[in-house]
Amino acid sequence: xxxxxxxxxxxxxxxxxxxxxxxxxxxxxxxxxxxxxxxxxxxxxxxxxxxxxxxxxxxxxxxxxxxxxxxxxxxxxxxxxxxxxxxxxxxxxxxxxxxxxxxxxxxxxxxxxxxxxxxxxxxxxxxxxxxxxxxxxxxxxxxxxxxxxxxxxxxxxxxxxxxxxxxxxxxxxxxxxxxxxxxxxxxxxxxxxxxxxxxxxxxxxxxxxxxxxxxxxxxxxxxxxxxxxxxxxxxxxxxxxxxxxxxxxxxxxxxxxxxxxxxxxxxxxxxxxxxxxxxxxxxxxxxxxxxxxxxxxxxxxxxxxxxxxxxxxxxxxxxxxxxxxxxxxxxxxxxxxxxxxxxxxxxxxxxxxxxxxxxxxxxxxxxxxxxxxxx
Numbered sequence: 001x002x003x004x005x006x007x008x009x010x011x012x013x014x015x016x017x018x019x020x021x022x023x024x025x026x027x028x029x030x031x032x033x034x035x036x037x038x039x040x041x042x043x044x045x046x047x048x049x050x051x052x053x054x055x056x057x058x059x060x061x062x063x064x065x066x067x068x069x070x071x072x073x074x075x076x077x078x079x080x081x082x083x084x085x086x087x088x089x090x091x092x093x094x095x096x097x098x099x100x101x102x103x104x105x106x107x108x109x110x111x112x113x114x115x116x117x118x119x120x121x122x123x124x125x126x127x128x129x130x131x132x133x134x135x136x137x138x139x140x141x142x143x144x145x146x147x148x149x150x151x152x153x154x155x156x157x158x159x160x161x162x163x164x165x166x167x168x169x170x171x172x173x174x175x176x177x178x179x180x181x182x183x184x185x186x187x188x189x190x191x192x193x194x195x196x197x198x199x200x201x202x203x204x205x206x207x208x209x210x211x212x213x214x215x216x217x218x219x220x221x222x223x224x225x226x227x228x229x230x231x232x233x234x235x236x237x238x239x240x241x242x243x244x245x246x247x248x249x250x251x252x253x254x255x256x257x258x259x260x261x262x263x264x265x266x267x268x269x270x271x272x273x274x275x276x277x278x279x280x281x282x283x284x285x286x287x288x289x290x291x292x293x294x295x296x297x298x299x300x301x302x303x304x305x306x307x308x309x310x311x312x313x314x315x316x317x318x319x320x321x322x323x324x325x326x327x328x329x330x331x332x333x334x335x336x337x338x339x340x341x342x343x344x345x346x347x348x349x350x351x352x353x354x355x356x357x358x359x360x361x362x363x364x365x366x367x368x369x370x371x372x373x374x375x
Contacts, residue, residue: 104191107306108322109284110182110238110261111160113151114338114375117174118167120358125152129355130363135281136269143210144218147229155269158261159284161341171230175337177289178234179299179326181306184260189222189239196305200298201225206241209248216248217241224298232336233295235302240264280349285370286325286342290335296328340374 116124124130131137134154141150151162166174183189193202204222208215223229223236240259245267252270256263269275291299300317304310308321317328325342329335348365355363363373 103195103307105183105185105188106322107181107183107192107237108261109159109324110180111162112180112284112287112338112341113162113164113178115164115166115169115172115174115176116361116375117358118165120361120375121152121163121165121167123357124163124361127355127357129349129352130154132274133276133280133349135279136272136275138268138272145208145215153268154281155265156281156283156343157265160265160268161284173232175290175335176232176234177337178229178236179287179289180235181237182261183237183239184258186239186242186259189220189237192237192306193222196302200301200305211248217243218248219244224302227298231295233289233291233299235299237306278346280345280347280365280371282344282346283323284341285323285344286327287338288327288329288340290329290331290337290339292331296330299326299328338375340372343371343373344369345371 125139127134136155137153139150139152141148149164150168151164153162154160164172164176166172169176183192189204193204196202201224202222203225204220207218207221209218210216219241220239221236222239223234227234229236242259245256245258245263248267249271252267254266254270256267289299296317300310300319303319303321303326306321308319308326310317310319312318315330319326319328329339331337345365346369348367353365353367357363361373361375363371365371
């Protein structure tokens with residue numbers, strides 16, 4: 001005798017070819033005249049399923065996982081029954097412990113840092129355009145339990161970047177760079193750590209940040225065990241602590257209490273004074289990074305685990321995913337670290353479209369919603 005699940009799949013659900021690997025459009029038929037067309041997005045659905053399996057939550061399937069496009073079935077109970085059947089049919093063949101292509105959440109860029117020469121740093125630091133118009137910015141010293149550092153920060157909507165002055169650094173040299181990815185679901189870094197086990201062992205560490213006399217829970221850092229933060233090219237993944245915004249400058253009257261990159265950056269900017277009323281910078285879209293062979297292999301392996309697509313063009317390895325493109329090129333004596341970034345901007349400056357800093361750094365607006373900044 002067939003199971004109810006088998007009966008459901010046989011009688012009701014016909015899966016069309018997916019639009020892409022994260023999205024399915026299904027037609028659910030009760031009869032020839034009664035049918036529903038339902039769109040199902042796998043990422044939020046898979047995250048819900050994983051959490052449910054681990055007994056970390058219970059409740060309804062998230063609304064972000066599906067939408068009913070059209071439906072001839074008006075009985076709400078029958079709609080619910082059909083929807084549950086769809087979910088069961090989709091999830092039955094998926095084993096998250098073995099499936100290395102589909103993650104139940106995204107792992108986009110969070111931010112990057114670059115160590116630059118003193119002259120370039122000072123010109124960026126003193127640029128009226130950059131500090132007053134281009135983006136909300138600050139020069140700050142961050143005090144953590146494990147380290148203290150001072151950098152110059154520029155904030156977008158979901159992504160940001162920071163510069164370090166090589167002349168003031170003890171452990172970083174010119175060109176040393178770091179790329180931080182991020183997750184926006186509580187518990188996602190633990191899933192990533194489990195997914196990477198055996199292929200790319202990772203450490204998950206809590207990180208705090210000083211505010212007044214206290215250390216506030218900030219984020220969980222997930223980093224490859226074989227790569228320290230003092231490496232010439234470093235990488236890690238951040239999951240903000242759910243307590244962070246409740247404790248970090250909670251005098252700010254906003255509704256931000258989550259762990260998304262946008263919520264965190266909104267709080268950072270709200271604390272600052274004299275920020276641009278209409279900043280140009282929106283997001284970091286792409287990056288070209290000159291790195292040694294071991295760093296390229298590490299970033300490629302990590303990117304694949306995170307769900308990024310990969311292809312090569314000559315000696316260039318290109319990783320793409322979640323609105324971000326990372327181009328990895330072999331480093332040379334003259335090229336080490338981040339060479340260029342592509343930014344999403346909301347407009348072009350009225351007069352000047354090219355800005356130079358130091359001996360070779362150029363920020364150029366292209367008139368198509370993007371700007372490039374070379375170093």
